[in-house]
Every structure is written in C-alpha cells, then in structure tokens.
Amino acid sequence: MGRRAANNLALAVLWIAAGTTVVILFSIIGYVVINGIQSLSWGFITTWPQGVNAEGGIAPIIVNTLYVTGLAMLFTTPIAVLAAVYLTEYAVQGKMVDTIRFAADSLASVPSIVMGLFGFALFVEALGWGFSMLAGAAALTFLMLPIVMRATEEAIRSVPRYIRWGSYGMGATKWQTVSRAVLPAAAPRIITGIILAMGRAAGETAVVLYTVTQAIDLAKTPMQSGRVMPVHLYLLAMEGINLPAAYGTALVLMILILGLNMIARWISKRYRKV
Amino acid sequence: MLETQHHHHTHTAAGEAKIHVKDLNFWYGDFNALTGVTVDILKGAITAFIGPSGCGKSTFLRCMNRMNDLIPGTRVEGLMTLDGEDIYGQGVDPVDVRRRVGMIFQQPNPFPQSIYDNVAYGPRLQGVKRKNELDAIVEDSLKRANLWKEVKDILGKSGLALSGGQQQRLCIARVLAVQPEVLLMDEPCSAIDPTSVQKIEDLMAEIKDEVTIVIVTHNMQQAARVSDFTAFFLQEVAGEPAVLVEYGRTSEVFTSPCDRRTEDYITGRFG
Numbered sequence: 001m002g003r004r005a006a007n008n009l010a011l012a013v014l015w016i017a018a019g020t021t022v023v024i025l026f027s028i029i030g031y032v033v034i035n036g037i038q039s040l041s042w043g044f045i046t047t048w049p050q051g052v053n054a055e056g057g058i059a060p061i062i063v064n065t066l067y068v069t070g071l072a073m074l075f076t077t078p079i080a081v082l083a084a085v086y087l088t089e090y091a092v093q094g095k096m097v098d099t100i101r102f103a104a105d106s107l108a109s110v111p112s113i114v115m116g117l118f119g120f121a122l123f124v125e126a127l128g129w130g131f132s133m134l135a136g137a138a139a140l141t142f143l144m145l146p147i148v149m150r151a152t153e154e155a156i157r158s159v160p161r162y163i164r165w166g167s168y169g170m171g172a173t174k175w176q177t178v179s180r181a182v183l184p185a186a187a188p189r190i191i192t193g194i195i196l197a198m199g200r201a202a203g204e205t206a207v208v209l210y211t212v213t214q215a216i217d218l219a220k221t222p223m224q225s226g227r228v229m230p231v232h233l234y235l236l237a238m239e240g241i242n243l244p245a246a247y248g249t250a251l252v253l254m255i256l257i258l259g260l261n262m263i264a265r266w267i268s269k270r271y272r273k274v
Numbered sequence: 275m276l277e278t279q280h281h282h283h284t285h286t287a288a289g290e291a292k293i294h295v296k297d298l299n300f301w302y303g304d305f306n307a308l309t310g311v312t313v314d315i316l317k318g319a320i321t322a323f324i325g326p327s328g329c330g331k332s333t334f335l336r337c338m339n340r341m342n343d344l345i346p347g348t349r350v351e352g353l354m355t356l357d358g359e360d361i362y363g364q365g366v367d368p369v370d371v372r373r374r375v376g377m378i379f380q381q382p383n384p385f386p387q388s389i390y391d392n393v394a395y396g397p398r399l400q401g402v403k404r405k406n407e408l409d410a411i412v413e414d415s416l417k418r419a420n421l422w423k424e425v426k427d428i429l430g431k432s433g434l435a436l437s438g439g440q441q442q443r444l445c446i447a448r449v450l451a452v453q454p455e456v457l458l459m460d461e462p463c464s465a466i467d468p469t470s471v472q473k474i475e476d477l478m479a480e481i482k483d484e485v486t487i488v489i490v491t492h493n494m495q496q497a498a499r500v501s502d503f504t505a506f507f508l509q510e511v512a513g514e515p516a517v518l519v520e521y522g523r524t525s526e527v528f529t530s531p532c533d534r535r536t537e538d539y540i541t542g543r544f545g
Binding site for chain 2: 160162163165166167168169170171172173176180181184185271
C-alpha cells in the first residue's frame with residue numbers, strides 16, 4: 001500500500017469515527033421525533049393526565065420537572081460557587097485542595113442509582129422529609145454540585161489577573177475584589193455551567209425515582225411528591241400502557257434539555273470576548 | 275564593583291516629599307532585584323522612572339502601593355514613607371495604602387461592566403450609595419480623565435466596547451474616583467493610540483496639583499515632555515540587583531546628566 005493510499009485510508013477511518021457520533025445522535029433524536037411527534041400537541045403539554053395516567057396531557061409532569069430542577073439549582077449554586085471561590089482564591093494550594101478536588105471529581109462519578117439510594121436514606125428516611133420535591137432537589141444537588149463547582153473554578157481562573165489588579169489598585173480588599181470584580185467577570189461561564197447541570201438534573205431518573213417517586217399531581221409544596229418526566233416516561237414505556245405518550249414525553253424532555261444546552265451555548269458565545 | 279551611590283542634583287530636595295524612600299532593597303525570593311534606592315517623590319510633581327527593560331523601575335513603582343505584596347515570596351527592606359508614615363510599618367493595611375496610592379497598568383483593564391459602574395466601583399467600595407452623589411463623582415472623574423465628552427451619552431454601555439485608549443482613560447477615571455493622593459502609572463501609554471496618549475499627557479498636567487504622579491515609561495520623549503523629575507534605574511549585570519543611578523530635574527537629567535551611564539542611555543547607546 002502506497003503512502004498516499006495509507007493516508008486516504010486513515011482519513012476515511014477518522015471520518016467514519018467522527019461520523020458515527022453524529023449518526024448516533026441524529027438516530028436517537030430522529031427516532032424520538034418520529035415516534036413522539038404524533039402525541040405532541042398543545043393539549044399534550046397543557047392538560048392533566050387522564051385514565052390510568054397514561055392518557056391525556058403531561059402538564060403537571062413538566063411543571064414538576066422544572067420545579068425539582070429549579071429547587072436543586074437554588075441549593076447547588078451557592079454551595080458550589082462558594083466552594084469554588086474558596087478553592088481558587090483562599091485555600092492554600094496543596095494536598096488539602098487536591099483532596100477536595102479529587103472528592104468533587106469522585107462525587108461526579110458516583111453512579112446516580114447509588115446517589116439516589118443515599119438520598120433516600122438521608123432525606124426521605126433519616127431526615128423524615130418523605131418522598132418529596134425537597135428530598136429530590138437535595139439529592140439532585142449531589143449530582144449538580146461537582147459540575148457547577150468545576151465550571152465555577154474554571155470560570156474564576158479564566159478571569160485575567162489584571163482585572164484583579166485593577167480592583168486591588170483602587171484599595172479594594174480581597175473579598176471586595178472577588179465578589180465585585182472577579183465573580184461578575186466570571187458570571188457568564190458560571191451561569192453556563194449551572195444551566196448545563198440543570199439539563200443533567202432534568203434528565204435524571206434514578207435519583208428522583210428514589211426520592212420523589214411518582215405521585216401524578218402537581219406538587220404544590222416542596223414536601224409533596226410529584227412525578228417528573230424521566231420517571232413518567234419510564235413508567236409508561238416499561239408497563240407498556242401507552243408507548244406513543246412515552247415517546248411524546250421523551251420528545252418534550254429532549255426539547256427541554258436541548259433548549260437548556262442552547263441557552264448555555266448562547267451565553268458562553270455572547271460573552272466569550274469578556 | 276557596582277556603583278550603588280547615585281547622584282542627586284542639589285535642588286531636588288526643595289519641594290515637599292510626598293513619598294520618601296531610604297535605602298530600599300527588594301527581593302523576589304532569593305533574588306535581590308533592587309538595592310539601596312533612596313529618593314524623595316515630590317508632592318504636586320510628575321516624576322518619571324526611566325531605564326531599560328528589567329531595570330526594576332516597575333518593581334519599585336509597585337513597592338509604593340504594596341502591589342508586590344500580592345506576589346508570594348517578595349520582601350522589602352528599608353524605609354518608605356507616605357506623608358511621613360511608614361508604608362510598610364507594623365499594622366499598616368496595604369488596602370489603606372492602595373486607597374491613597376492608586377495605580378494604572380500597562381494593559382487597560384476595565385471591568386466587564388458598564389462605563390458608569392466601572393467609575394462608580396471605587397466609591398461604592400467606600401460605601402457611597404446615593405445615586406446623585408455617585409452621578410456627580412462619575413461625571414467629575416470622567417471629566418478629569420478627559421473622557422466625559424466621548425462617553426456621556428453611553429454611560430450604560432460596557433467599558434469593553436471602548437477603544438484601547440478610551441479604556442485606559444476609563445481606568446484613570448476609575449482610579450481618580452477614589453480621590454487618591456498619589457497616582458502610579460506603569461507604562462500607561464505603551465498599548466494605545468496617539469490621540470489618547472495626547473489626552474492622557476494633558477490630563478496628567480491638569481491634575482498634578484492635586485495628585486502626585488509617578489510614571490514608568492520606556493518612551494524617553496514622553497518622560498521629557500511630561501515629567502518634572504526623572505529617575506534613571508539600571509541593572510548593570512544580569513543577576514545583580516538594579517540601582518537608582520540618577521535622579522533630578524528632568525530638564526537637567528536630559529541635558530546635563532551627572533552620570534555617564536545616564537548619558538549613554540539617554541543618547542541611545544544601550545537599552
């Protein structure tokens with residue numbers, strides 16, 4: 001085989017590898033769209049489920065998903081951002097900090113089914129919150145924490161040092177500099193990280209199955225149970241009661257998550273120059 | 275043998291010293307970067323620091339508002355006073371020093387916030403909250419920085435939307451808003467357009483009665499144009515500490531330097 005042929009062969013293999021990724025993504029999307037589009041209607045996303053909860057719309061389920069994800073975001077953001085600020089700005093770099101980072105990375109790799117189990121044991125049982133939005137949001141915080149923390153660390157580190165100098169050069173204290181100059185400058189990237197983490201949480205099944213379970217009603221207080229989209233989808237599909245509705249739910253869920261990802265991309269693009 | 279004793283033109287001590295420095299040594303870790311610097315920065319004057327790259331002039335500038343404290347492993351020895359008070363004295367908070375001794379950097383560094391918020395940053399740190407008070411400070415500072423006319427209708431726009439030269443003037447306005455007594459400028463004009471350089475040199479002359487200015491510059495013409503006093507720094511041997519070679523009235527340093535090395539540098543024989 002000539003050098004030229006070898007080159008072409010290598011190129012072809014690389015193309016196929018790259019193409020496969022795209023094909024897989026579009027196959028999944030296409031399959032869900034084709035199967036789900038027939039169920040998708042205005043009524044589907046705005047009305048209550050009927051019958052054995054397999055007919056009708058999924059309005060409360062969509063709201064519950066946003067509810068528990070939003071709540072988890074409220075828990076995650078302050079903890080993750082403050083932890084990242086501590087690690088990047090205040091902690092003396094060394095073994096301790098490396099350990100904390102390693103812990104965060106390990107947390108990110110804990111299987112979500114295990115996280116759910118722990119969330120169940122701690123929030124549902126030990127703290128007595130029962131199956132509730134609150135317990136679900138708290139458990140989802142485990143999932144989101146490492147993502148938002150690492151995103152915030154990266155964001156803070158990417159703030160040019162002369163931004164800090166500008167603040168110090170005017171007689172700002174360290175905390176003033178961090179809170180009023182560094183964090184605002186890092187905000188677009190931090191927000192991007194939060195939105196991506198919300199996308200992960202919105203699609204998470206195992207954790208919420210353990211902690212929120214599947215009450216079909218709209219949760220009015222954080223202490224109530226409520227079914228979210230991944231769980232609804234799982235139940236509809238595995239019990240084979242209404243496959244078209246399952247695909248419809250899958251489609252709505254994917255649109256939601258793709259939407260979140262696109263917002264995150266838009267923010268990071270828009271502020272890239274900053 | 276290094277000559278650490280520098281020359282003083284006799285009448286430089288005539289004015290009132292805003293910053294007094296005696297036998298200052300500076301270390302980056304084990305490296306003695308500056309040695310035996312003795313100088314009086316006079317109140318209400320513009321002092322230029324000149325010298326080849328790596329001669330310690332920026333390092334020395336950063337000693338004067340304790341910015342070097344932000345670099346781990348640095349150390350200062352000797353005396354440096356601001357209005358007679360030891361800048362490095364026991365219990366002196368560098369934050370207080372920097373409030374009185376503001377700094378402008380080579381790279382314009384506005385915050386990614388609006389023009390208004392950039393200038394209001396310092397006053398807000400000091401607890402100014404009332405809108406009309408902030409408005410007045412912002413307008414006054416931008417006027418003093420020769421930028422008001424260009425930005426008065428776009429105060430809500432991002433500071434980063436401005437040109438490099440405008441950004442540098444915005445940074446000057448931002449520092450002036452906290453009413454510093456001394457303004458340190460570290461090669462403020464090396465990265466910007468000539469029109470803005472002119473405007474910055476103009477404003478320096480306009481504010482120097484209220485704000486004592488020290489400027490580090492590579493541009494000898496600029497030093498000659500804007501400054502009242504000039505200090506020439508030099509590191510003669512790599513790895514050895516730099517020294518202040520000569521300090522005096524700009525007119526004299528440039529026309530009849532006392533030291534051969536100053537003359538060589540000014541006439542462009544090295545650097």
